[in-house]
Amino acid sequence: MDLELMINSFPKLLNASIITLKLLSVSLIIGLLIGLIFAILRLNKNIFINRFAYGYSYVFRGTPLLVQIFIIYFGLGQIEYLRSTFLWIILKEPYWCAIIAFALNTGAYTSEILRSAFQTIKPGMIEAGKSLGIPSKIIFYKIQIPIAIRQSLPAYGNEIILMMKGTSLASTVTLMDLTGVAKYIISTTFKPIEVFIVAGGIYLFMTFIIHNVIKFLEKRYGFSQ
């Protein structure tokens, strides 16, 4: 055990975890929006819209996140047309490519979580709203969405933790996030166990915090059953 290395690498790794947290929070916000939109599309009765939304979530859940990042980072740059548009400003940055991939990935999982939450809402609640003469738009925003969000809190908490682990893949497209820096230190010092303990400890700490925040929210906003 090389304690000195562990102490020396701790500030570096802690610094790198800021990038991890940034990647995580930005992609979660975009992903939640995407997920909500696609969950609503899934509930649409039009078969084409429905199929499209299902196809999106099927493809992104059925392929590894690594493939998705590589397609966006290495693949899209190949299209000549894209290089001339404003999109290129975003797509040439590994940071934004990683965020796009993460957001699309978590969006697919989130859409599934929200869809099943929408479907478990008891029809009686919607009927009650209707019989009170509330317009269906307001029923949707004020009754269905709040219930669905509460219903999906535990599953979404898992998704946040999975996504946090997913951000480690940013290191494969040259970003120096927590895993990227950990790998760099391992490959220069050849002390994998020490670095793993420190980096893994930081990840576990973040998992612990997320887990408890979600638990708190569940207690606060969940149904008292």
Next chain:
Amino acid sequence: MELLAFGKTGWGDELFIATLMTIAVSITAMLIGFFFALIFTPLKLSKNKFFNFIANTYTTIIRGVPELLVIYLFFFGGTGAVMYVASIFGYNEYIEINAFITGAFAIGIISGAYSTEVFRGAIQSIDKGQFEASKVLGLNKFFQFFKIILPQTLRLAIPNLSNVWQITLKDTSLISVTGLVEIMRQSYVAAGSTRDPLFFYSFAAVLYLLLTFLSLKLINRLEIKYSRGY
């Protein structure tokens, strides 16, 4: 389509072999995972606090730390650990472990943590009466477990194990960082030498989709088989 031709001109045969490699690594990892689950599930269910602690530490660490970090640990640390063990037995030559074993082991440990949770949940949800009834009938422990408890556990566990399989299959793409030539690695090589990353990575995505789709079909059959009588 020329790019996918079999033989020397295309990448078809290389990608086919790479796909078989992905399947082989996934199955090996899944089996290693079952082995770990076999050890840790009883520890989780045991009444002994210390055993509980060990099993909980294992599943918590694996489920809270990124897969890639675990793979780096094994990739850089695996050789050292094996050589250390070997040196205790007096063998001091350099030992190289191949990427397949390191990769399958790393993914297997990850998959094992998920399997452990699945089996724990399944065994806990079996009615207590089943255990008691099999005891009352005077069946021996071995018979009790394999003929009464296990078949019921499997019925409950298969849908969740199917999820674990999907996660394991997708996680094997991460082994490409160690140089094992599976789908991801082969696509990387092909993309590099043909300068057509969009095509090859998209094709890799199609291959993974195909694998997940086909395995789901197969698992559905198993599910039907084990749900007979329900």
